[in-house]
Amino acid sequence: MDSAVRLDEVWKSYGNEAVLRGIDLEIEYGKITTILGTSGSGKTTILRIIAGLEAPDRGSVSIDGKLVSCEGRILVPPHRRSLGFIFQDLALWPHMTVYKNIAFGLEVRHEKGIRQKVEEIADFFGIRGHLKKYPGELSGGQQQLVALARGLVLNPRLILMDEPLSSLDVMKKAKIRQVIKGLIHKFSVGIIYVTHDHKEAFELSDHIVVINNGKIVERGTPSQLRESKDEFVKEFLSLN
Amino acid sequence: MKRFIYFLTTLLFLFIAVVPTLFTLFSSVIQLRGWGGIFSITNLTLLGKSIAMSSVTAFLSTLIGLLLALILERTFGERKNWIKLLLIAPFFFSPYILGVAWSDFFHMLGTGEKFIYSPWGVIFVWTMIFAPLSMLVISSQLANIGPNMEESALLCAPYRSVIMKITIPLLRPAILSSFVLVFIMTISEFSVPAFLSVRVFSTEIFTQFSAFHNFSEAVAQGWIIISVAITLLFLERSYLTDAPFISVKTDASTGARPIISRPISKIFHGIAYGSIFWMSAIPVLVLVFQAFKGGLGTIDQAIYVLAPTVINSLFYAAIGALFLVLFGLIFAFMSEEDHLRWVNLVLLVTFSIPSMIFGMSLIYFFNRPFLTPIYSSAIIIIFAYIGRFTFITGRLIANSLKQLPAPLKEAAIMVGAPPWTILFRIIIPHIAPGVFAAFLIAFILNLGELGTTIMVYPPGTSLMPIKVYTIMANAPQSTTSAMTLVVLVVILSSTGLLFLMRSILTRYSEERCCG
Numbered sequence: 161m162d163s164a165v166r167l168d169e170v171w172k173s174y175g176n177e178a179v180l181r182g183i184d185l186e187i188e189y190g191k192i193t194t195i196l197g198t199s200g201s202g203k204t205t206i207l208r209i210i211a212g213l214e215a216p217d218r219g220s221v222s223i224d225g226k227l228v229s230c231e232g233r234i235l236v237p238p239h240r241r242s243l244g245f246i247f248q249d250l251a252l253w254p255h256m257t258v259y260k261n262i263a264f265g266l267e268v269r270h271e272k273g274i275r276q277k278v279e280e281i282a283d284f285f286g287i288r289g290h291l292k293k294y295p296g297e298l299s300g301g302q303q304q305l306v307a308l309a310r311g312l313v314l315n316p317r318l319i320l321m322d323e324p325l326s327s328l329d330v331m332k333k334a335k336i337r338q339v340i341k342g343l344i345h346k347f348s349v350g351i352i353y354v355t356h357d358h359k360e361a362f363e364l365s366d367h368i369v370v371i372n373n374g375k376i377v378e379r380g381t382p383s384q385l386r387e388s389k390d391e392f393v394k395e396f397l398s399l400n
Numbered sequence: 401m402k403r404f405i406y407f408l409t410t411l412l413f414l415f416i417a418v419v420p421t422l423f424t425l426f427s428s429v430i431q432l433r434g435w436g437g438i439f440s441i442t443n444l445t446l447l448g449k450s451i452a453m454s455s456v457t458a459f460l461s462t463l464i465g466l467l468l469a470l471i472l473e474r475t476f477g478e479r480k481n482w483i484k485l486l487l488i489a490p491f492f493f494s495p496y497i498l499g500v501a502w503s504d505f506f507h508m509l510g511t512g513e514k515f516i517y518s519p520w521g522v523i524f525v526w527t528m529i530f531a532p533l534s535m536l537v538i539s540s541q542l543a544n545i546g547p548n549m550e551e552s553a554l555l556c557a558p559y560r561s562v563i564m565k566i567t568i569p570l571l572r573p574a575i576l577s578s579f580v581l582v583f584i585m586t587i588s589e590f591s592v593p594a595f596l597s598v599r600v601f602s603t604e605i606f607t608q609f610s611a612f613h614n615f616s617e618a619v620a621q622g623w624i625i626i627s628v629a630i631t632l633l634f635l636e637r638s639y640l641t642d643a644p645f646i647s648v649k650t651d652a653s654t655g656a657r658p659i660i661s662r663p664i665s666k667i668f669h670g671i672a673y674g675s676i677f678w679m680s681a682i683p684v685l686v687l688v689f690q691a692f693k694g695g696l697g698t699i700d701q702a703i704y705v706l707a708p709t710v711i712n713s714l715f716y717a718a719i720g721a722l723f724l725v726l727f728g729l730i731f732a733f734m735s736e737e738d739h740l741r742w743v744n745l746v747l748l749v750t751f752s753i754p755s756m757i758f759g760m761s762l763i764y765f766f767n768r769p770f771l772t773p774i775y776s777s778a779i780i781i782i783f784a785y786i787g788r789f790t791f792i793t794g795r796l797i798a799n800s801l802k803q804l805p806a807p808l809k810e811a812a813i814m815v816g817a818p819p820w821t822i823l824f825r826i827i828i829p830h831i832a833p834g835v836f837a838a839f840l841i842a843f844i845l846n847l848g849e850l851g852t853t854i855m856v857y858p859p860g861t862s863l864m865p866i867k868v869y870t871i872m873a874n875a876p877q878s879t880t881s882a883m884t885l886v887v888l889v890v891i892l893s894s895t896g897l898l899f900l901m902r903s904i905l906t907r908y909s910e911e912r913c914c915g
Binding site: 237245254310 | 548558559565
């Protein structure tokens with residue numbers, strides 16, 4: 161497998177508070193890697209630094225072997241990193257229809273066959289009938305699918321998901337989880353998934369990274385994590 | 401009890417602000433007085449000129465306001481509140497103060513005098529006054545746009561595309577509101593065109609009333625301005641009645657920071673600092689220079705002339721601000737806690753009544769024998785303040801109330817706290833910054849109010865702005881500048897004193913609370 165994203169000794173502080181303390185991480189394409197941790201542990205900050213929405217104070221980030229951020233500088237802006245991002249609150253633009261939300265990235269890149277691409281991805285997610293609606297007219301689950309469609313329409317090689325299921329009920333969560341799993345095969349993407357829910361992490365992931373207080377405390381496959389000797393991990397996963 | 405307070409407050413406000421205006425306007429229609437020449441070529445030309453000047457000002461102010469709001473909210477960090485405070489300073493100087501300052505500036509330059517004494521000069525001064533208001537309106541909306549809205553677009557588009565296709569369309573309500581507010585405020589503003597000798601519709605109304613004592617025609621002309629203002633207002637009412645533009649935020653949201661290089665970021669910061677220098681510092685520096693050019697004697701003379709008015713002005717401004725906060729607080733509760741939406745609409749409509757029309761209405765309604773105690777005393781000045789600015793204090797306090805998380809109140813209800821305890825122990829402490837801001841802004845606006853008070857002030861009750869305005873037409877330039885500078889110093893020092901008192905009180909209450 162190719163190494164998609166690599167973080168070397170990444171540090172990040174807000175004011176005097178260190179949020180990330182020397183994170184080393186390699187993420188591969190074609191897999192679901194989950195960053196698991198408690199609230200405030202720094203997991204969202206890792207996603208934002210990979211996306212280029214924040215710069216690391218120290219350390220570096222590479223994508224496909226190319227240095228994209230280092231030492232407080234963003235060398236490659238977010239839109240040139242070929243990433244998709246699903247935000248926790250989805251961030252669908254309320255003034256645009258579903259069609260416009262999905263087509264936005266294609267339009268600003270002046271791509272050809274925009275309508276066809278939008279309709280194809282809308283078909284895949286089963287939202288073709290909602291293309292003329294505004295986000296406010298959709299249910300939570302439908303909004304989730306629109307966010308996924310918007311994130312994937314540009315064919316990113318990696319998609320970042322920041323607790324995207326947190327606002328859904330159990331039934332919808334299960335349904336969308338299946339959709340997310342299917343994305344790996346259909347779109348050949350890698351997924352970095354952030355959550356505080358270890359059950360969700362175990363169900364979805366090929367690889368899990370546990371983070372606590374800005375540091376990685378454990379990493380491995382779900383079965384490896386179940387065998388972890390780390391006290392925090394054992395407590396967090398309720399394996400005691 | 402609550403219903404009784406609501407009823408009494410509404411009744412009082414109707415008596416002070418709404419009934420006099422409606423009575424005056426409808427008397428003019430019913431008696432058909434002053435309507436003969438209302439649609440004359442002269443009037444229509446002046447109206448067209450006023451609409452054109454206000455439209456251009458509203459456009460320019462909104463454009464500058466948008467640019468400054470984007471720079472402030474998207475490129476500055478924690479310093480943005482200080483920068484914002486310095487940028488909005490001109491909005492709190494009375495228009496006539498800036499009129500004097502900018503005309504002085506062009507005098508000093510030795511060029512551009514023809515420009516400043518022309519409609520374009522008035523547009524320029526108005527833009528300098530109202531661009532900060534536009535910035536305030538737009539930046540409040542901008543701060544409320546979640547950062548993810550822009551960040552999700554940044555992943556597929558460069559920042560300029562995000563600004564043009566995501567940020568600005570999301571700001572559309574605020575942009576339109578800024579345009580409408582500036583238009584309404586400038587079409588009834590008369591002190592700047594009057595000082596710069598530019599004849600517009602508002603100066604015509606003032607002239608009809610004060611020079612020709614033609615009350616009927618002035619009111620009939622007022623109808624036209626009010627019709628234009630209210631038509632525009634109703635187009636934008638859904639946003640304006642809930643306008644967050646004058647809110648004191650306890651937790652300002654942070655939008656997406658642009659991914660821009662350091663040199664470009666420095667250029668944007670340079671624009672912001674340059675705007676502060678141009679819009680806020682130059683007028684003050686010019687007034688200082690011009691005032692001292694006449695020697696210390698001119699300053700002495702200005703202080704001597706204005707001294708008797710300072711105490712009056714401060715006293716009435718403070719009393720007026722207290723009443724404005726009281727009315728604002730009760731109306732805010734009516735609209736936010738009891739969802740009486742008509743309250744905001746009534747306040748908004750009264751706010752759109754031009755100041756001199758409101759002044760004429762107060763005269764027409766209260767100048768009767770059995771209302772003499774009100775008409776011939778300083779009470780009429782307080783009424784003028786209440787009618788003009790309750791919308792501002794009401795919105796400020798309502799926006800603070802909106803930010804109060806519902807569970808805070810509900811938790812108090814669950815432990816059985818009675819309503820008054822919840823009000824004084826839970827709600828008021830949380831909205832205190834908003835209430836203080838409402839008092840401060842009302843105080844400053846009262847100190848500079850000219851349009852209504854110049855019409856209604858009773859004999860022997862002289863106020864600073866009126867004194868300056870009546871003297872400046874015949875006074876030497878340096879005397880006018882010196883007087884204006886004195887007014888500015890009084891406004892700034894009393895505001896500073898209020899801030900000082902607030903910080904002392906806050907420290908005292910913290911010490912008492914936490915030992």
